[in-house]
Amino acid sequence: xxxxxxxxxxxxxxxxxxxxxxxxxxxxxxxxxxxxxxxxxxxxxxxxxxxxxxxxxxxxxxxxxxxxxxxxxxxxxxxxxxxxxxxxxxxxxxxxxxxxxxxxxxxxxxxxxxxxxxxxxxxxxxxxxxxxxxxxxxxxxxxxxxxxxxxxxxxxxxxxxxxxxxxxxxxxxxxx
Numbered sequence: 534x535x536x537x538x539x540x541x542x543x544x545x546x547x548x549x550x551x552x553x554x555x556x557x558x559x560x561x562x563x564x565x566x567x568x569x570x571x572x573x574x575x576x577x578x579x580x581x582x583x584x585x586x587x588x589x590x591x592x593x594x595x596x597x598x599x600x601x602x603x604x605x606x607x608x609x610x611x612x613x614x615x616x617x618x619x620x621x622x623x624x625x626x627x628x629x630x631x632x633x634x635x636x637x638x639x640x641x642x643x644x645x646x647x648x649x650x651x652x653x654x655x656x657x658x659x660x661x662x663x664x665x666x667x668x669x670x671x672x673x674x675x676x677x678x679x680x681x682x683x684x685x686x687x688x689x690x691x692x693x694x695x696x697x698x699x700x701x702x703x704x705x706x707x708x709x
Contacts, residue, residue, distance in 0.1 A: 573602035
């Protein structure tokens, strides 16, 4: 369970209110949600979808964070505060992503067996109550402002805000 300690360390580093890795590990609902999601995702991939959904719904009830067992989540994923977060079945989330309470990574229809939810790149921050809908891509190093509604692809290295979300800042790429 080395990954668990890495996740707890990530929370400790990203949240100034967190006073220790142990506090993150024992008191942050995202840890419980991540453990449950890993278990549910295992059963989902093995074809035990009812059991997977049962696990994810129990986790939702305990944490306020709803992650569909089919969602794919990278490393160092941090949900700050957590309550009201919804992540859909075909969502894909990269590494080092931070989202805040009330965020929805949702679909725009009820079709089956197709990609319906967003793909979020690496090093992304999604502000509180933002809604990201559809089979769209949020690029790497993106910031999505609180309360934004994102309905179209977002390129790398930008900040978007508003409803609908618009680019308000472009960051320069750093040369190596």
